[in-house]
Amino acid sequence: VIIFSGCCLCTFIVSLSNSLLCVRATSRRVEIYFLVHCVCVCSPPPSLLPLSSVFRVFFLSHLPEMNAIMGLNPRDDSRDDDLYGFGPTMDYPTTSAGTTAMGKGNPLSTATQSMRPPSQQGLWGATPGTGVWQTPGTSAGRPMSSHRTAGYQTQTSKFDPLKQGNTQGPAPPLQKKSADSPEEQCLEMERRVNALIEESAQLSLQKDYPLALEKAKEASKKERALCKHREQQGLGDQINIDLTHSVDFNLAVQYQKNQLYTEALNTYSLIVRNKQYAQSGRLRVNMGNIYYEQNKMSLAIKMYRLALDQIPNTGKDLKYKIVRNIGNAYVKIGQYQDAIGSYETIMEGESPDIQTGFNLLLCYYALGDRDKLKRHFNKLLTIKKYGSTGDDDDVDLEVLDEVAKENHALFRVDDHLRSEIRERRGKHMEVVLTAARLIAPMIEKDWQTGYDYLIEQLRHFELKDASSKLASEMEMCKALDFLKHKKYSSAIEALKAFEKKDKALKARAATNLSYLYYLEGDVENGLKYAEMSISADKYNARALVNRANFHYVKQEYDKAKALLMDALSVEADCVEAIYNLGLTTKHLCAYEEAMLMFKRLQAMIPDSTEVVYHIANLHELMGDYHSAVEWFNRLVSRVPTDPNILARLGGIYAKEEDESQAFHYHLEAYRYFPVNMEVISWLGAYFVKTQVYEKAMQYFERAAQIQPNEVRWQLMVASCHRRIGAFTQARVLYEEIYKKYPENMECLRYLVHLCNEANQKEDALRYHEKLKRLEARLGQGDYGFRAGPGFFRVSPGGLTNGRPTSAAHPG
Helix, strand or coil: CCCCCCHHHHHHHHHHHHCCCEEEECCCCEEEECCCCCCCCCCCCCCCCEHHHCCCCCCHHHHHHHHHHHCCCCCCCCCCCCCCCCCCCCCCCECCCCEECCCCECCCHHHHHHCCCHHHCCCCCCCCCCCECCCCCCCCCCECCCCCCCCCCCCCCCCCCCCCCCCCCCCCCCCCCCCCCHHHHHHHHHHHHHHHHHHHHHHHHCCCHHHHHHHHHHHHHHHHHHHHHHHHCCCHHHCCHHHHHHHHHHHHHHHHHCCCHHHHHHHHHHHHHCCCCCCHHHHHHHHHHHHHHCCCHHHHHHHHHHHHHCCCCCCHHHHHHHHHHHHHHHHHCCCHHHHHHHHHHHHCCCCCCHHHHHHHHHHHHHHCCHHHHHHHHHHHCCCCCCCCCCCCHHHHHHHHHHHHHHCCCCCCCCCHHHHHHHHHHHHHHHHHHHHHHHHCCCCCCCHHHHHHHHHHHHHHHHHHCCCCCHHHHHHHHHHHHHHHCCCHHHHHHHHHHHHHCCHHHHHHHHHHHHHHHHHHCCHHHHHHHHHHHHHHCCCCHHHHHHHHHHHHHCCCHHHHHHHHHHHHHHCCCCHHHHHHHHHHHHHCCCHHHHHHHHHHHHHHCCCCHHHHHHHHHHHHHCCCHHHHHHHHHHHHHHCCCCHHHHHHHHHHHHHCCCHHHHHHHHHHHHHHCCCCHHHHHHHHHHHHHCCCHHHHHHHHHHHHHHCCCCHHHHHHHHHHHHHCCCHHHHHHHHHHHHHHCCCCHHHHHHHHHHHHHCCCHHHHHHHHHHHHHHHHHHCCCCEEEEECCEEEEECCCCCCCCCCCCCCCCC
16 A cells, blocks of 8 residues: 655545556455545545545446346446446445444545545436536535646547548549540550450451451551550650550451461561561561461561561570471471571570471472481480370370279369370370371381381380380281282281271271171171170170161161161261261161252261252152252362263153253263163163164164174164165164064064065065064064163064054163
């Protein structure tokens, strides 16, 4: 306890009444002791006073709990005693005699009442709302404390450093800049130009090149307007050089994509010559590409070399790409040695690529250098695949794929990065296999030895990358080359060796074997290997097509149709399945369904003459001659020298009774193929019908030369002589025919008739007797013969009544 005495410290001591001097603390109460020596107002200084009987002070952090324990009312924070909460007095109850409940008087009761704080004045009889000490019954008193005298003021507001209780509302909004200022106008114009550049680039990405060029031109126009506006406003130092470069570059690119090469070159030249653009010399590569597309290789090489000089040593990858372009240009003009120099520079560098290696191999192939082909192919196998880091990345990729197939729910390895890596590695393997197939027949004197050498090298390569399977692919190519050299037994033997290999290769080999047996006509073995291929891979569309073909050969069209439908369900764009399904449904007389198949195929391969022929033929079979003529004319425009198509078209015109068009197409067919008997027969009958017997005689004589053992053509020639009045020549021909064919009654009939016309009765009777004996032996009374599209008919009763009748009908 600190005791102060003396009136000089009165003010300081009173101010200390708001401080706590903790002396003793218990679990139920807090007792505070302090001494106030009030010399000026109070009575003589009191002794140490325990205030536990007057009031209790509760800490603010536990005020609600302490109130509940002590049974006190909560304090009013709006009053002056905001630091401490004072409750009502806790004096012992007094009796009417002025004594306490303990039986003694309380000598401090008067003093404690006079020392009550102003917040409790209303409880002890003070005037409510006043801030002075007041003895009950009096009307005046002095202020309680001296903090105003010391220069302090009472804090009436709560502690709110973040001003969350502020009721003044939000802060006023920031003042907007004026949109009419020149700077803001220039910024808005820049935004419009940038938007046009982005829109042009997006349209170019979507391959809408004309509209992209329009947007690029509009961006260039607005950018020039922006520069002019800044110069007029005195803001020339704010001109955006980067924006000008972007606009010009985009415009040049769009000119190039629209094949406006002159405009593109002019725009690129403006950019390259402007020294304000950093590294603009690289755009000479684009200029070289334009010259390359224009087949101006010397200018292209010049631009590539100028661009190469401006690339720093840090850009080695870009340098190598430019050098490869130079090599490609040399290849285009046939300078293979210079191209080899460019390609070897890349291959001897730090990062050789597979495409450059393949181009170098092509140059060696063009020069016929076998030793370099071998060495370079071995070097080609050492090029790292895309994404390879020297570890077992390829093996891990295959293992992950197998795991994903077994349990797809737990592993997801079909992300875009893995798909890109797999695609690029597939292209790498394809280039290696193409190079091997190209050089195999050339690196050795015997093509089989060349294949054997490359297969051995690829097997060593498979030791490092077991997933490639390039050696097996080359063995398959070797088997197919046996077919090219017509060594079918060797091909079959090589393909049968795949039966002990993995499932995929076994299925492919079985498919090829079934095709070979189909060509040889061995239906039993072909069907066996087709089923083997399907059992190895039931989703192999080509195996299903091969099996359907064997059923087609056996005229089991329903089974063939079902298999072809299965093939289409596996591979919807399988050309072989669609074509064969059209043929099968055509044999089943389902012309509408066949038409749908061939129309679908015609949309996929519009240049196929076979498909167009079948469409025309189906129209003809359905009786739609107008559509048939239309499709046959399309076919003639593609194969104008096909005699069979011309003859078919002439036949349709004959059915439509258009004799002039029918004669034209038959004559054209005869001109391109003068030994077609149907065309010769039709032309001869046509001239007989038009009574141009001299012309008809030429075609019948040609037919007799082609088929000398066919008597009808000789009879037609003799008949034409008889029709034109050359009876002597006709009789000579008939007699020659009778000597060769003595049992030909038609010849005897005409000999009888010609002898009667010549008044040679004896010869007529002699031939008549022979005719009767022949009729009696054969037992026939009406005789005739047909000759192709036209026919002649002779009645037996015309021996004495005059000339026999005949008719010719072109068919």
